[in-house]
Amino acid sequence: MKTQQYFRPTKAMIDLQAIQQNVKNLKEFLQPNVQIIAVVKANAYGHGDVAVARAALEAGATILAVATPDEALHIRAHFEEPDILILGASPVSFAPYAAQQRIILTAFASDWIQQAAPLLVNEELPLRLHIKVDSGMGRLGIRSEQELVELYETIQSTANVELDGIFTHFATADEENSTHFNQQVQFFEKCLSVMPLKPRLVHASNTAASLVKNSHLQYDAVRYGISLYGLSPSPYVESILPFPLKPAFSLESELVHVKQIKAGESVGYGATFTAQTETWIGTIPIGYADGVIRKLGGQEVLVDGQKVPIVGRICMDQCMVALPKAYAIGEKVTLIGQQGQHVISIDEWATKLETINYEIPCIITARVPRIYF
Ligand SMILES: *Cc1c(COP(=O)(O)O)cnc(C)c1O
Numbered sequence: 001m002k003t004q005q006y007f008r009p010t011k012a013m014i015d016l017q018a019i020q021q022n023v024k025n026l027k028e029f030l031q032p033n034v035q036i037i038a039v040v041k042a043n044a045y046g047h048g049d050v051a052v053a054r055a056a057l058e059a060g061a062t063i064l065a066v067a068t069p070d071e072a073l074h075i076r077a078h079f080e081e082p083d084i085l086i087l088g089a090s091p092v093s094f095a096p097y098a099a100q101q102r103i104i105l106t107a108f109a110s111d112w113i114q115q116a117a118p119l120l121v122n123e124e125l126p127l128r129l130h131i132k133v134d135s136g137m138g139r140l141g142i143r144s145e146q147e148l149v150e151l152y153e154t155i156q157s158t159a160n161v162e163l164d165g166i167f168t169h170f171a172t173a174d175e176e177n178s179t180h181f182n183q184q185v186q187f188f189e190k191c192l193s194v195m196p197l198k199p200r201l202v203h204a205s206n207t208a209a210s211l212v213k214n215s216h217l218q219y220d221a222v223r224y225g226i227s228l229y230g231l232s233p234s235p236y237v238e239s240i241l242p243f244p245l246k247p248a249f250s251l252e253s254e255l256v257h258v259k260q261i262k263a264g265e266s267v268g269y270g271a272t273f274t275a276q277t278e279t280w281i282g283t284i285p286i287g288y289a290d291g292v293i294r295k296l297g298g299q300e301v302l303v304d305g306q307k308v309p310i311v312g313r314i315c316m317d318q319c320m321v322a323l324p325k326a327y328a329i330g331e332k333v334t335l336i337g338q339q340g341q342h343v344i345s346i347d348e349w350a351t352k353l354e355t356i357n358y359e360i361p362c363i364i365t366a367r368v369p370r371i372y373f
Helices: 016-029 041-045 049-059 069-078 092-100 110-120 145-156 179-194 207-213 235-239 346-352 359-363
Strands: 011-014 035-039 063-066 083-086 103-107 127-133 161-168 201-203 221-224 249-254 257-261 279-284 300-303 306-311 319-323 332-339 342-344 370-372
Touching: 016 035, 016 049, 016 207, 016 221, 035 049, 041 049, 041 069, 041 359, 049 063, 049 069, 063 069, 069 083, 069 092, 069 103, 092 103, 092 110, 092 127, 110 127, 110 145, 110 161, 127 145, 127 179, 145 161, 145 179, 161 179, 201 221, 207 221, 207 235, 279 332, 300 319, 300 342, 306 342, 346 359
Parallel strands: 011 370, 035 063, 035 221, 063 083, 083 103, 103 127, 127 161, 161 201
Antiparallel strands: 011 249, 249 332, 257 279, 279 319, 300 306, 300 332, 306 319, 332 342
């Protein structure tokens, strides 16, 4: 594969060894024979789906999961072998493509199966399906045993479709209180008990359910997303992790201009920052079109091992920082990651933006190249 050349110094550095270490630790944590489903939806949570999928498969994951048909096709174009599961809804029109490409779809409605059936009559391979049980997430899935039995029978009586799995998803697994979680488990177990035949793959846990609520919920496979990337699903999970997770994502750039401004001079749109004394200002080529959204104004970045604040409004393509002294053009700037003894974590950004860490690498846009090491 030809490596593209990038001239702008702004880049996301993805530590594939960290991802492999996380997969290995997760695998060791699981009972033998429990498969790891590596969740690489949304371009692997912004880390780059193909490189992450390759690293995860090498480290012991056996199945890849994505959210959409297009993500699945993108993965399949790079990996011929592994099972790929689409966790979200797929349109009926995708059914023959899924059969041809050996992509497993999520099933939750008998109507869908009936509409897909005529599109599958000429396919050589059966379309494989995992039934989704809505045990309390309220998103996708059958919501009663009756619905489950109806869907099961529709699948069994339809040519060219094959039941390969059944799964559910937890809404509160990252919280200390287990009431809702336990209700979900109960309903899922009830669903399993009314299945005339257990399909190949029963799976329920995501990162939080697996790391917090533990082993009886491993079933045949566990779907790991956020933990692959070295992040905790919530501060509660972080506080009780059974082993450390290693973050894989850092965000870097360089100073492209450095100058001293006088007291009373200002910086940026709206002239919202005014220097109180003579101040060194550095310009960084990264802005809100890269995902460094304007709400991050005031956030610190690392320069020469020190924390320095973003000053003034963040522009579309650039932002400015206040420096303690003059630095040369090309001085490294770390927006997320480590320099010396300081770390600016994805969690720090998430707190600043009043969101969860999952959202942060996802909002770093495609203009920022992902560089693997
Ligand atoms: C995204 C997703 C996961 C992964 O969850 P993490 O919290 O990132 O481990 C698992 N299952 C489903 C259905 C998902 O949508």
